[in-house]
Amino acid sequence: xxxxxxxxxxxxxxxxxxxxxxxxxxxxxxxxxxxxxxxxxxxxxxxxxxxxxxxxxxxxxxxxxxxxxxxxxxxxxxxxxxxxxxxxxxxxxxxxxxxxxxxxxxxxxxxxxxxxxxxxxxxxxxxxxxxxxxxxxxxxxxxxxxxxxxxxxxxxxxxxxxxxxxxxxxxxxxxxxxxxxxxxxxxxxxxxxxxxxxxxxxxxxxxxxxxxxxxxxxxxxxxxxxxxxxxxxxxxxxxxxxxxxxxxxxxxxxxxxxxxxxxxxxxxxxxxxxxxxxxxxxxxxxxxxxxxxxxxxxxxxxxxxxxxxxxxxxxxxxxxxxxxxxxxxxxxxxxxxxxxxxxxxxxxxxxxxxxxxxxxxxxxxxxxxxxxxxxxxxxxxxxxxxxxxxxxxxxxxxxxxxxxxxxxxxxxxxxxxxxxxxxxxxxxxxxxxxxxxxxxxxxxxxxxxxxxxxxxxxxxxxxxxxxxxxxxxxxxxxxxxxxxxxxxxxxxxxxxxxxxxxxxxxxxxxxxxxxxxxxxxxxxxxxxxxxxxxxxxxxxxxxxxxxxxxxxxxxxxxxxxxxxxxxxxxxxx
Amino acid sequence: xxxxxxxxxxxxxxxxxxxxxxxxxxxxxxxxxxxxxxxxxxxxxxxxxxxxxxxxxxxxxxxxxxxxxxxxxxxxxxxxxxxxxxxxxxxxxxxxxxxxxxxxxxxxxxxxxxxxxxxxxxxxxxxxxxxxxxxxxxxxxxxxxxxxxxxxxxxxxxxxxxxxxxxxxxxxxxxxxxxxxxxxxxxxxxxxxxxxxxxxxxxxxxxxxxxxxx
Numbered sequence: 001x002x003x004x005x006x007x008x009x010x011x012x013x014x015x016x017x018x019x020x021x022x023x024x025x026x027x028x029x030x031x032x033x034x035x036x037x038x039x040x041x042x043x044x045x046x047x048x049x050x051x052x053x054x055x056x057x058x059x060x061x062x063x064x065x066x067x068x069x070x071x072x073x074x075x076x077x078x079x080x081x082x083x084x085x086x087x088x089x090x091x092x093x094x095x096x097x098x099x100x101x102x103x104x105x106x107x108x109x110x111x112x113x114x115x116x117x118x119x120x121x122x123x124x125x126x127x128x129x130x131x132x133x134x135x136x137x138x139x140x141x142x143x144x145x146x147x148x149x150x151x152x153x154x155x156x157x158x159x160x161x162x163x164x165x166x167x168x169x170x171x172x173x174x175x176x177x178x179x180x181x182x183x184x185x186x187x188x189x190x191x192x193x194x195x196x197x198x199x200x201x202x203x204x205x206x207x208x209x210x211x212x213x214x215x216x217x218x219x220x221x222x223x224x225x226x227x228x229x230x231x232x233x234x235x236x237x238x239x240x241x242x243x244x245x246x247x248x249x250x251x252x253x254x255x256x257x258x259x260x261x262x263x264x265x266x267x268x269x270x271x272x273x274x275x276x277x278x279x280x281x282x283x284x285x286x287x288x289x290x291x292x293x294x295x296x297x298x299x300x301x302x303x304x305x306x307x308x309x310x311x312x313x314x315x316x317x318x319x320x321x322x323x324x325x326x327x328x329x330x331x332x333x334x335x336x337x338x339x340x341x342x343x344x345x346x347x348x349x350x351x352x353x354x355x356x357x358x359x360x361x362x363x364x365x366x367x368x369x370x371x372x373x374x375x376x377x378x379x380x381x382x383x384x385x386x387x388x389x390x391x392x393x394x395x396x397x398x399x400x401x402x403x404x405x406x407x408x409x410x411x412x413x414x415x416x417x418x419x420x421x422x423x424x425x426x427x428x429x430x431x432x433x434x435x436x437x438x439x440x441x442x443x444x445x446x447x448x449x450x451x452x453x454x455x456x457x458x459x460x461x462x463x464x465x466x467x468x469x470x471x472x473x474x475x476x477x478x479x480x481x482x483x484x485x486x487x488x489x490x491x492x493x494x495x496x497x498x499x500x501x502x503x504x505x506x507x508x509x510x511x512x513x514x515x516x517x518x519x520x521x522x523x524x525x526x527x528x529x530x531x532x533x534x535x536x537x538x539x540x541x542x543x544x545x546x547x548x549x550x551x552x553x554x555x556x557x558x559x560x561x562x563x564x565x566x567x568x569x570x571x572x573x
Numbered sequence: 574x575x576x577x578x579x580x581x582x583x584x585x586x587x588x589x590x591x592x593x594x595x596x597x598x599x600x601x602x603x604x605x606x607x608x609x610x611x612x613x614x615x616x617x618x619x620x621x622x623x624x625x626x627x628x629x630x631x632x633x634x635x636x637x638x639x640x641x642x643x644x645x646x647x648x649x650x651x652x653x654x655x656x657x658x659x660x661x662x663x664x665x666x667x668x669x670x671x672x673x674x675x676x677x678x679x680x681x682x683x684x685x686x687x688x689x690x691x692x693x694x695x696x697x698x699x700x701x702x703x704x705x706x707x708x709x710x711x712x713x714x715x716x717x718x719x720x721x722x723x724x725x726x727x728x729x730x731x732x733x734x735x736x737x738x739x740x741x742x743x744x745x746x747x748x749x750x751x752x753x754x755x756x757x758x759x760x761x762x763x764x765x766x767x768x769x770x771x772x773x774x775x776x777x778x779x780x781x782x783x784x785x786x787x
Contacts, residue, residue, distance in 0.1 A: 520656050521586045525636055528621055566652040570619050 024052050027180040029099045031153075032118060032144040033057075034176055036164070037069040039138040045070055048139075049169065051176050058090040060302055061118070067300035069122050069140040071270055072323040081124045082158060083270035084150060084278070085296040086117050088303065099184035100146070106187035108207045109288045109489060110281075111235060113146045120144050121153040122270075123161030139165070141172070147185070149234050150278055152193075152202055159195055171196075202231040235282075239409075240388075240402035242272075242279035245339055247388060249370040250283070251380055251466075254409060255473060256335055257284045258416070260291050260480035261374070262314035264330050266321055267339040270296040273320025276339055280318055283409050287417065290485035293318040299325055316481055340368030377476070378468030384408045415464035416473075422458060423451045424490055429498070436509040440502035443494050446487055448478050500544060503533050507551045512558060523563060527571055530556045581625050581632040585745055587738075588638045588653050590678050591663035592671040596697040599728035600663065601639045604738050609729050616641045619653060626739060628746045635742065654685035658754075659693065659741040664712075666696045666725060667704040672712065679719060689754045691744045695737050696725040 036049040045066040050057070057065075068085040071077045100113035121143040129137040141161035143153050163171040178195045185191065187206035192199050243250050256263055257280055265276045274295030281289045294301070297319040301307075307315055308329045321330070330336070384405070391401050429441035452471050460470050477483050506529075515523050530552055537544040537552070560571050589597045598620065602610045605622040622637040640653050654660075660682045664671040675694070682692055694716045696707065709725060716723035722740060726733040748754035 521584050521636060524586075524621075525584055525623075525634070528623060528636065564652065567655075570652050 029184040035142045037066050037140045067298050069142045072298040083122050083274040085120045103185050106206050108205050118144050121157045123157045152234050200229050202234050237275055237278045238402050239279040240405050242276045245368050246370050252376045254283050255376050259476045260316040260482050263318045263335045264333050265337045272339050277318050277320040284413050290481040291316040295320045297321050336371040338368050377473040378466050381466050415460040419459055434501050434505050436506040440498045507548045511555050581634040583633045585658045586636050587659040588657045589661045592674050595663045595665040595671050596728045597663050598639050603728045603731050603734045628742050657686050658745050659691045661693050663695045663697050665698050666707050667698050667701050669706045672707045691741050692721050693741045694721045694723040699725040700727040700730050
């Protein structure tokens, strides 16, 4: 196996282009591996199977997966429990998945293949079994991936795990072989994904999707396979159900998420914590939540000390926890969400609207709610709450409630985002400042005060009815990792674009005329700059037209041939 | 507006010379990438490195020619020397032979460059103190006798590398300021283009309309 993989790398540098497919290549377009974690009476949680078997993980990664694949407290997780987690990848021996390079260029930023974390999708089964000592069967099937396709992989593990529990290892092998037939994820395409004789159909979003109503722009291609199961989304979770018990506070949570505040979600089951944490992260979409988040976090986690230390201020992360021990450990955290069971669907519980002081939270037996002293910058939009409560009373389907809530926050986030985008556009250099004989012009610096001044004219009030201290919210946002991440990403995109424009200018310029009266050093400088451009072009083959590359190569050859012979031989080596 | 990252008012041409294996390419790499290259292949012909630095508020682009140290390449290196504003002459403090060859490298440099070319002597691998074969004092004396600037550096740790490149640039810039380096002379190795139309290259003041449709 090792020989084979080496062989694919060595012959040519641009192996991205070579179509040779090795066994498990297609599988790894989607999953890193599938595992079975069991409870060994001697060892505790233990990794029973890793499939495909050549996959190597560090002891630390295995340990984290083992602990996170089981409920953390011995609560009544009888039967089947499904949830997901996120762990750090150990540094080193990064394997680059070819298809992900292309995928990452086209996908929405929050769906990028993550090269620092793994996502684990767990199906845990606990049943009484008299044939086993202690009388219980406890096992988990876990799918590990770099892709945050929460909806798809949750669905997938719910298909694979029961088969495995029924028929054992061969079914896991069969499932992996099925996945190894899947085409690579292509943004914008609707994929048919066969698994155990059924076909999952799901559309992969692209960064070009219109923001409002994303996911509805289905491609024209009619599926040729009869899809038994159409997933409405690759990654979206049911945020309505997640927030049902704390609905009046969701807008405040949106602010906390936007500004990267530390947050802990406590609940009795990892299903609840993972769904809630995932919902929180998606609340600020299309912004990418840039800090760490752990849908499910245990006291055994390798980052436990780092994240719970009291010697520093709580880090900008979101943790989902079930172990009552955390109520004490994380007492000092500024914002705590406690999710309980919803008593009756139609009734609005008492104290629904009240915030609770963090200090009153001592144990996990506390009442559900949001514990914080945070003062929101924006005034609560009561309209949306009324609409949702009415929906509860009229028994509107959960899907519809979810869609209403999602759309509301998408619009709110966009209202926040539009002024930023508009200001960003004003930082662009003018087309006429792009000169082939100067460096590519760059973006002006993002100036916070200058931006805030634009808000009176063209702030969120243009698109949102929500009133409040928007300036203050922006200023807090500017101090968060989310702003840094957004700015970096936008700058990167704009600079790529400028590079391309600059390259085009260089292609159009009459360079031979220009070099007539130039010194050798300057001409060499020009040659070096063209070389740099060509390097950029080969690394960004999508953005640059091939005829421009040809033109530039020709330019360079002519320039070099106009130089003294000894220099020609130097530049041609 | 929009001073791009490649806008600069001078280009200085540097060459790096010296025996094979003294660490010329590693010095260049350390200076341009701020990283040590552990397994560096032999340089064949010439490699270029560039970096923009600032001296007295002026942005200067260094165009650094890294030559092959092997003897068989020495014959074809005339174009390397032509127009160099700075020459970094490197030996390895742990190998005396590389130090002994300096006078022949210096002869080449003197004969093939112009009198104003700043020559900087670098004793590389200063991190290998235990294996030292050439003392600091001895090399310092050689430098002084020949009017060279001198530093011991380590491409591995990065120690003094930045200084060698920057001090050379400062010296060249000073020569320009006090008029001892005539920019209009051919092969000065320095390009500056502030005033006349043919000199609008790379200045950030005004874009030139000449010849470049943009």
